[in-house]
Amino acid sequence: MISTLILGIALLIIGFYAMLTQKNLIKIVIGFSIADTGTHIIIVSLGYLRGKTAPIIDNAVNAVNAVQEVVDPIPSALVLTAIVIGLAVTAVMLSFIVEMYKKNKSLSIDDYQELKW
Amino acid sequence: MIKKVVVLLSIIGLIAIFMPMITQFQERENLNELATDYVNGSIHELGTPNVVTSVIVTYRGLDTLGEVTVLFLATVGVGFLLKGKSEDKIEISASELLETTSSVLVAMIMVLGIYIFTHGHLTPGGGFQGGVVIASGFLLMLLSNVNAKMNHSIMHFVESLSGFAYVGIGVTGLVLTVGFLSPKILPLGNFGDLFSAGAIPVIYSLVGLKVGSELTSILVTMGGEK
Amino acid sequence: MIPGIIIGLGVIMIAAAFAAIYFKSLLASIIAAGVISLLASVIYLILGSPDVAMTEASIGSGLTTVIFLFALHRVRKGKSDD
Numbered sequence: 001m002i003s004t005l006i007l008g009i010a011l012l013i014i015g016f017y018a019m020l021t022q023k024n025l026i027k028i029v030i031g032f033s034i035a036d037t038g039t040h041i042i043i044v045s046l047g048y049l050r051g052k053t054a055p056i057i058d059n060a061v062n063a064v065n066a067v068q069e070v071v072d073p074i075p076s077a078l079v080l081t082a083i084v085i086g087l088a089v090t091a092v093m094l095s096f097i098v099e100m101y102k103k104n105k106s107l108s109i110d111d112y113q114e115l116k117w
Numbered sequence: 118m119i120k121k122v123v124v125l126l127s128i129i130g131l132i133a134i135f136m137p138m139i140t141q142f143q144e145r146e147n148l149n150e151l152a153t154d155y156v157n158g159s160i161h162e163l164g165t166p167n168v169v170t171s172v173i174v175t176y177r178g179l180d181t182l183g184e185v186t187v188l189f190l191a192t193v194g195v196g197f198l199l200k201g202k203s204e205d206k207i208e209i210s211a212s213e214l215l216e217t218t219s220s221v222l223v224a225m226i227m228v229l230g231i232y233i234f235t236h237g238h239l240t241p242g243g244g245f246q247g248g249v250v251i252a253s254g255f256l257l258m259l260l261s262n263v264n265a266k267m268n269h270s271i272m273h274f275v276e277s278l279s280g281f282a283y284v285g286i287g288v289t290g291l292v293l294t295v296g297f298l299s300p301k302i303l304p305l306g307n308f309g310d311l312f313s314a315g316a317i318p319v320i321y322s323l324v325g326l327k328v329g330s331e332l333t334s335i336l337v338t339m340g341g342e343k
Numbered sequence: 344m345i346p347g348i349i350i351g352l353g354v355i356m357i358a359a360a361f362a363a364i365y366f367k368s369l370l371a372s373i374i375a376a377g378v379i380s381l382l383a384s385v386i387y388l389i390l391g392s393p394d395v396a397m398t399e400a401s402i403g404s405g406l407t408t409v410i411f412l413f414a415l416h417r418v419r420k421g422k423s424d425d
Contacts, residue, residue, distance in 0.1 A: 080173065
């Protein structure tokens, strides 16, 4: 669906903008998670087929001509995996931030010269 | 000033990259060949009503094994970075309302989680979702009872055992049937029954236990419990 | 009807994304980021992927928010404002 594709691209760009402009380390991670959500929406909307339904065979979807009635299952499977990995990566990034805060007592990226660009 | 120009240029570049995707977007009408094969194979060869489950557990099973490994590494990384220091512990005592409701709710949340991952091949959901629901049950327990001590050895035992059994089922498939992680080591059963689809529910339940224990240990470590 | 829902949800999500960037309080930013994930799960449901919708609702808006809050609590220890 083109509307969700545009929405996903908008979220991806907003997330990148936040990662590039924000000074606060936690806000950078929030920007990463917004960009993550945007990417997932892009992938799922590329797998959508007009007027078709979820790839689960039950009373609504006949087993004989299921191929004509369901959306693409592969993007769903990929995004399912990616969401769980996103949580794990976010947890690791946040624990790095907690450790950095313990060393320098600051959340601003300006106080970490080795990370500045 | 230069920084602002660079940010502006990179945002414009991103928009330029994605613009053709929007302008030349055409909604597909039919499944491509690979997806057609997966849908047909899931129904006729594996007997799994939920096609997404059969893609995750069987067709892309190696990816799922790798993903569970990444999750394990992340758990180890978080535990290594935030080695339990008791002064970080959250010391807000829970209200009576939270304590009373959590004693009733935790058991129900656990049952819901187990239901989600055992029925992963029939209904939406599966190991990952069920594992997360179980982890949120443990989170409620952690928040309502400040003095609760998680038994880490049991959690690590469950996690290692389910990981070991997952790889063991994979190798059994390699020895007995066509390939690694093949679900046909168990009989396929009737289409749509709880005990059907070969080893898919078993593998997904193991994934659920592993994900649940790993996420619980991430939450416990981040929450600052010793 | 469905396009109306998607446009409405999309406007709220983009507004929540800007709110997550520009809110002064970190707590409010984290909650706004959780709102984006929660509404994204409704979009996945409309796009015919209930599995992804369940995962996003439980992981994206549940556990991710909790992990952010835990990290914020650890970082904030010692100072009460901000």
